[in-house]
Amino acid sequence: MFEVILDPLTSFMEYVNNLNAPYNALSYEEQKAMSIFQRIIFYNWTFEMYCCLIMVGFYVAYQYGVSTNLSIADKLFNSLHVYFKNELNFARVGLTSLKSGSPKLYLDQHLHTWFTTFATGRSAIDCINVKVHLKPRNNPISLFIETFLGYFFSAFTYEDLEEFVEVEIKPNGVYVSNENANANNNKAEILHNFKFVTSIVNKTIMDKIRIDRYFLSLTHVTENDKIPKEFVFMSEVNQINDFIYKYTKGSFNDEVLRKSSKLLQFISFTDLPDLRPEDGKRWTAALSPRCIIRTKVPTSAKELDLLNKLIGSMVEVYDNFTRDLVQKSGNAVITPDVLKKINNLRQGELARIEKIASHAAMELAKEEKKELIKEKRRELKKSGELQSKELKMREKRERRQRNKQKQRMTTQ
Amino acid sequence: MNPQITNILIMGGMMIISRFLDFENKIILNVVRIMYFSSMFISLAILQLTKWKIQKNNDLTVLKYVAKDSNSMFNLAAAEVDPTNENSNGERLHVISIKDYDLTEINSALKSLSNNLVVMLFMHLYLKYSNPLFMQCISPIKSTLENKVVQIILFNKKDSGYLKRPFKTEPMFGGDNGKTSGGSMMSMMTGGDIKTDKKTIETYEKAGNGGVKLD
Numbered sequence: 001m002f003e004v005i006l007d008p009l010t011s012f013m014e015y016v017n018n019l020n021a022p023y024n025a026l027s028y029e030e031q032k033a034m035s036i037f038q039r040i041i042f043y044n045w046t047f048e049m050y051c052c053l054i055m056v057g058f059y060v061a062y063q064y065g066v067s068t069n070l071s072i073a074d075k076l077f078n079s080l081h082v083y084f085k086n087e088l089n090f091a092r093v094g095l096t097s098l099k100s101g102s103p104k105l106y107l108d109q110h111l112h113t114w115f116t117t118f119a120t121g122r123s124a125i126d127c128i129n130v131k132v133h134l135k136p137r138n139n140p141i142s143l144f145i146e147t148f149l150g151y152f153f154s155a156f157t158y159e160d161l162e163e164f165v166e167v168e169i170k171p172n173g174v175y176v177s178n179e180n181a182n183a184n185n186n187k188a189e190i191l192h193n194f195k196f197v198t199s200i201v202n203k204t205i206m207d208k209i210r211i212d213r214y215f216l217s218l219t220h221v222t223e224n225d226k227i228p229k230e231f232v233f234m235s236e237v238n239q240i241n242d243f244i245y246k247y248t249k250g251s252f253n254d255e256v257l258r259k260s261s262k263l264l265q266f267i268s269f270t271d272l273p274d275l276r277p278e279d280g281k282r283w284t285a286a287l288s289p290r291c292i293i294r295t296k297v298p299t300s301a302k303e304l305d306l307l308n309k310l311i312g313s314m315v316e317v318y319d320n321f322t323r324d325l326v327q328k329s330g331n332a333v334i335t336p337d338v339l340k341k342i343n344n345l346r347q348g349e350l351a352r353i354e355k356i357a358s359h360a361a362m363e364l365a366k367e368e369k370k371e372l373i374k375e376k377r378r379e380l381k382k383s384g385e386l387q388s389k390e391l392k393m394r395e396k397r398e399r400r401q402r403n404k405q406k407q408r409m410t411t412q
Numbered sequence: 413m414n415p416q417i418t419n420i421l422i423m424g425g426m427m428i429i430s431r432f433l434d435f436e437n438k439i440i441l442n443v444v445r446i447m448y449f450s451s452m453f454i455s456l457a458i459l460q461l462t463k464w465k466i467q468k469n470n471d472l473t474v475l476k477y478v479a480k481d482s483n484s485m486f487n488l489a490a491a492e493v494d495p496t497n498e499n500s501n502g503e504r505l506h507v508i509s510i511k512d513y514d515l516t517e518i519n520s521a522l523k524s525l526s527n528n529l530v531v532m533l534f535m536h537l538y539l540k541y542s543n544p545l546f547m548q549c550i551s552p553i554k555s556t557l558e559n560k561v562v563q564i565i566l567f568n569k570k571d572s573g574y575l576k577r578p579f580k581t582e583p584m585f586g587g588d589n590g591k592t593s594g595g596s597m598m599s600m601m602t603g604g605d606i607k608t609d610k611k612t613i614e615t616y617e618k619a620g621n622g623g624v625k626l627d
């Protein structure tokens with residue numbers, strides 16, 4: 001079997017060695033008689049030349065990959081920062097990172113594959129986090145191997161090959177209508193109304209995303225004539241499918257959603273975690289109301305504009321929903337009845353999680369008990385007590401057997 | 413007759429015929445090579461044409477069904493999610509558009525075609541076997557034409573009966589595809605049946621088995 005790999009390798013090594021056979025055949029005296037220049041000319045540099053070419057190739061590929069990723073990130077974040085600052089009126093936009101002397105408003109990590117930015121300081125919104133993941137273009141060999149393996153063995157598919165933008169908008173439950181108005185002080189009470197899951201998901205990704213995100217795997221999938229045919233609603237209860245439409249402008253469907261059918265993967269308003277909590281405590285700790293917008297990486301000016309509009313529309317949803325809650329207007333989609341219904345559904349799920357957690361704890365306790373008994377037995381064996389104990393037990397068994405026999409004899 | 417059985421019969425027949433062929437003769441060898449590569453090319457062309465038609469039709473109707481996941485990682489995760497639920501068995505709800513379902517089927521057919529090509533090239537060029545080339549002359553075209561998506565999309569057959577999506581795996585020796593408790597061994601080996609009833613779908617729809625991270 002190894003011959004398949006070793007034979008070509010051996011013949012290649014032989015070929016490489018033979019390249020310089022005339023040079024290696026020279027005697028010490030002959031080499032000494034030649035000048036350095038003559039030796040350099042006489043030596044066959046083909047192998048070294050190919051090695052250098054490969055190294056230069058790697059360097060060029062690395063530089064190309066880095067510059068491509070950086071140019072995508074620069075274009076994207078410049079567009080987002082301007083939009084956050086000028087259109088959405090955030091007080092603070094971007095992170096100040098002074099890496100390698102050039103000030104950048106975004107964080108660049110993991111060899112230019114992960115990028116992050118942030119915006120805060122606005123009515124109704126606590127913060128916006130933007131995460132961007134790009135392919136490791138600077139390492140074409142790993143990229144090729146991963147793609148190749150992914151094609152033939154789907155189980156090996158490496159998720160880092162995916163490129164995406166994920167925007168997380170967190171509400172703060174505070175509504176300020178203008179610069180001079182006072183903020184409401186019941187933000188905890190307001191945020192209590194954000195406990196629901198409603199999403200608009202692209203049909204091309206709906207199956208995979210339900211496996212990846214816990215909160216989506218608790219929702220009901222509904223097709224509706226209201227949304228473009230490329231999308232479905234995924235909500236905990238069907239009554240809240242209208243939530244996004246109610247708080248956005250009438251043009252949202254045609255101007256934003258329909259046009260972004262190739263860009264947008266999903267929009268979700270949720271407070272449940274992405275990963276499945278292992279018990280009730282972790283469930284409670286992971287609750288955090290937010291809106292997630294996940295898209296492909298926009299590259300053209302049109303796509304960048306669409307991404308900005310999508311973020312703007314979701315900020316608008318939080319603005320209008322928070323305003324409705326603060327001003328206690330009667331036409332809210334999220335009514336106490338709906339929240340109660342959702343809460344009842346969640347109680348069932350929570351009970352199931354607790355049941356699984358207690359089952360796992362019981363299994364663990366059983367394992368530990370077994371291990372303890374084994375350990376005790378090992379110690380007894382080591383000290384020699386086990387032998388004497390076993391001897392005593394055997395004697396006891398034999399004595400009992402004898403007694404039983406005696407009893408039988410007497411009764412007969 | 414079941415396609416798997418006809419495949420075996422064809423392979424057997426081709427094997428017998430190949431014994432009478434002189435592969436040392438360059439002309440015969442080249443004819444066999446041309447036959448094999450033409451067969452691969454025709455299959456590839458049919459599949460690509462079907463793919464193009466699927467993209468053009470753009471049927472985005474949602475298809476929901478409960479089945480075992482082909483990804484073994486999900487089966488592991490599902491087993492970890494709810495060890496108390498004996499009915500889960502690594503099954504999950506699949507929510508997919510008809511377009512994506514058809515494309516997945518066509519892509520898996522393309523993948524098996526490319527696997528076939530790689531194996532044949534290795535056997536012929538490296539191991540110097542020529543019989544397999546001849547034996548594989550008919551099978552690729554036959555399985556491509558028998559592909560259910562090809563039949564629906566290219567030959568405009570109605571998607572009902574055995575062509576109804578989601579497609580059920582046909583057991584090799586007949587049987588009921590595991591519908592009754594005494595389902596055939598083959599149906600059990602191919603992963604059991606696909607459930608499309610409303611009650612099962614509703615149960616699995618909100619099962620909450622997403623977002624499971626394997627350690």
